[in-house]
Amino acid sequence: MTRNGRARRTPDCTAAGARPRVRTRHERRRPDGEQAFVIGVLTSEADFERARAWHLSDAPDHETYLRETAELLTEARRRFDTVRARMFHPQDFEEFCLLHGLDPAEPGARDRYLVNPPLQTQLLAYQGEELAGDFAPRLVRARDNGLTLRHADLLLDGGLTGEGGRDVRAAYQRGAEVFRRMLVGAGAGVYELRLAVDAPGGRLTAQARVLQWEDGVVRINDEDLELVCAVLCAGLARELPGLAVLHGARGTAGARDGGAGDGFRQTAWAWASVGQDWAPAAGPVRLDGVAAEPGYPLGTVC
Known part of the structure; x- marks a missing residue:
C-alpha cells in the first residue's frame, strides 16, 4: 500500500527578516542545519474575526488573509527545508494560554502553541497545495484527527505515542x-x-x-x-x-x-x-x- 505525503519531522526554527502581515508562524534552525517553518492558519471567517483582538494579521478580511497566507507559504517553500501548517483554533489557543499562564496577544504565546508537543499530530506538511482549496479543509480534519488520536492514545496508556507494549x-x-x-x-x-x-x-x-x-x-x-x-x-x-x-x-x-x-x-x-x-x-x-x-x-x- 502506498500513500500520499512525507514523513513528519519535529519543527525547529529562529525568527528572521521582516515580520510578515500574517503573524501566526514559527521559525527555527535545527542543530543539523536544517531550517523548518511552521504556520498556524485561521481556516474560517468566524475564527479570523474571533482572533482579531490578538493582531495575528493586518488583513482587512478573511479572503485577503488567506491570499497573504498562501503567498507566505509559497515564499517559505523557497527558503526553508521543511514547511508545515496546522489549524489555528481560537478556543484551543485560549485554553492553552490559560493553562500555561500566557498572554494571547504576545507572539511568544503563539510560538509555544504552534509547536506544543501534544499537538504535533495536527501538523501537515505543505507541498504547494492550494490553500483555499483542499489544504484548508485538511487542516480542519487534522485538528479533529489529532483530538481523536489523543483519546485513543489515552485508552492505550500512551502506547501510540510512547513505547507501546x-x-x-x-x-x-x-x-x-x-x-x-x-x-x-x-x-x-x-x-x-x-x-x-x-x-x-x-x-x-x-x-x-x-x-x-x-x-x-x-x-x-x-x-x-x-x-x-x-x-x-x-x-x-x-x-x-x-x-x-x-x-x-x-x-x-x-x-x-x-x-x-x-x-x-x-x-x-x-x-x-x-x-x-x-x-x-x-x-x-x-x-x-x-x-x-x-x-x-x-x-x-x-
Missing part, C-alpha cells in the same frame, strides 16, 4: 491488516471509509478517502491512514464494539495512461466488531447517514 503493537498491525483487506476486497475505485468505535470517554471516529487503481496502488492522505489504524488498534486492543462502512464507486474510468476502463458501480459494505475481530455486519446498517449491506468476509481476502 507488545499487545499494542500487535493490535496496530492487526488493525492495519483489517483495513488493507477491506481495500483489497473492494478492488479498484474511489471510496470513503467511515469508522466508529464505542470507547470509554466517547466514540472514536475516523474517515478516509481512498483512490485505488487496478494494480493495487492506493492514494490516501497520511493523516487519514494514521487515524484509521489508530482507531482500529484501540478497538482491537481494548476489545471494543465498532462499525465500519466502505462506500463509493467501484471500477475504473480508465487506466492511468488513458486507456479504456470498465465504468463505475456504486457500492457500500459494512463490517462490525465485537472487539476480537472484524466480520461482515449481521444485516443492513447505516453509519453517518450512509446505508450499507454486509461486507465480504475479510478472512477470504489475501
